[in-house]
Amino acid sequence: MWLVRPVTAEDIEPVLAFAETHTRALPSTLPREREALAGRIKDSCAVFAGEHSAKHPARFLFVLEQVNSYEIKGVAGIDARAGNGQPFYNYRRDELIHASHELGISRRVEALYPSHSLTDCTLLCSLVIAEELRGTQAFELLSRARLLFIAGHREWFAARTVVELQGIQHSDGTVPFWDSLGRHFFNMDFATADRHSAQLSKTFIAELMPPNPIYVTLLSEAAQQALGEAHPATVGNLELLQREGFSAGHYVDIFDGGPVFEARTDSLHSIAASRRKILRGSVDADGPLWLLAAGEGQRFCCTLTPVGEMLDAALKVPIDTWRRLGGNTGDSVRGLPL
């Protein structure tokens, strides 16, 4: 059994250990350093408790917990406003037409424009899950629990939601897009830049990049191929996002060229299709699996459970699920079939 709940201050040790082992292969916005992680957790606790102000970036962090062992097997986050008060940088892929009427020539030229357009969109971020759970229902739960949270606290989030997927990175750690572009302006490899980015904020690094558009045709062959391509390890995530209604738009990551997926928040499947229901416990409940989320703010939790015998506005769930989701008969929950 799996449960997704807000991170708490006591989670720092297990989350730190988890981050250290699971963010090696794929870079993530989940901090690996104790201090940065502690700050992130503190921010998260504050916003779950309802402290929303300009001073506190609204950055929510959830953990995926194995119910019986209390082991943390995944982490996922939501930034209510991408950039958290700073500009959120991407490259926008655009095409220019270089045309000469006199010579009868018209040619498309692709260029990357530094852009802040996605600033203040809601950002799904920091998704890290134990490797053995990739593509399982637990992964589905971890990722989509965030959407149920958004559905339940809709006023905290923006009209559009975006997700950045990691771009192409070779097994030796080199990132072709970075090597062909960012590297020239920083004189450092991707790993070093990524470390600085984690410590100083991505905006800080992005602002050191040249402010002018970059012609795609001048990038290396490998970088051009990596442009807008997601890392193969993100395939499960990518498919899930597409099922939810996200699609890759014109934006790519400044560092690795990975795609940015975008959607209108209200039309995301888990948000549009989820319903409020009354929860009842039952010893003989059995049936199809549902994603069910209960509780508000810091008492939010979300789980996967068989749901039996649906009455009008009520769901019957096994007793232990019922307990886990709060244990009060008549509680309102939000859910949809998996």
Place this chain on the structure above:
Amino acid sequence: MLLIRPLADRDLDALYAMAEQAGKGLTSLPADRGLLQKKIDLAGNSFNQRCAPEAALYLFALEDTTTGQAVGISGIQARVGRDEVFYNYRLSVTVNASRELGVHVRTPTLQLSNDMTDVSEICSLLLADTHKGGGNGLLLSRCRFLFLDDFRKQFSEKIFAEMRGVSDAEGNNPLWDALGSKFFDMAFSEADRLSGMGNKSFIAELMPKYPIYLSMLPSTARSVIGCVHANTAPALNMLQAEGFNFNGLVDIFDGGPVVETFIDNIRTVREAVERTVTITDTPVATDVPVTDRVIVANRSMRHFRATTLPLTCVDADTIALPQDVAAALQVQAGDTVRLAPLKDSGPLPIHSLKAPQ
């Protein structure tokens, strides 16, 4: 005698032959009769002041008076960038610096510019192989500075020249291959040819407008930016001796440098002196070394003439011209002519022969 005079209709064949011989790389004079005729017409109108001064193109022919044939050409474009847009890349530097990161990276950057718009350009220098050496190139090039100085109103104070960039025997240019060709599907020689046909600004419209960060280009391309073709090195040396310097602009196609100076700083202009013509029956020596000769120019625009004479003809305030030279220069005894050293080789005797105050 070799004589400078305005280019005329009868020079078309000779001009075509020279342009053909020069082959690729000479952008401003393509071997195209129609186009060359147009240039001759424009030059005629310019010397006769039948066109707007800004639109003028002064083309000078070097005539071998024994045959009447043009054996060389040089030119001054009164203003560039009037009818079409005149493009260069400015070679500048972008710095990315952060104290926190310990980063201070300088990235050479090409920025598209139109900075030479409305500036006078010296251009189109071409000399037949048969007449190379002997100071003929110097005469062709430097006579223009005497002309510029005498008719300053027609020109900008700043004068520039575009120098041909590096290319290999097949006419390939590494900068074009790495940059231009990515935006414009053709070989450098073809682009260069179109450019000479007057299509340069159309081609420029297809070129990248945003800054080009040189670190993103291969080193072969980076290494030729601001460099001249081996054949052009002597011309560059000559212009540098005149006071021209690289001004940070390069050609958008081949990366060749632009050199510029101001009229007052041009050595030929600074060192030019005036003398009154006297006519002599003594024939002049013809085998005088370049360093011992001076350029002599009449001061006419419409009938501009210039040639070289040995220093020995020059006196404190007169210059003794044999009858045939005076006729060729279209001057008579008592007229004023302008003189300048043909080759810069330190202070010349003509400067110590100061006229009494």
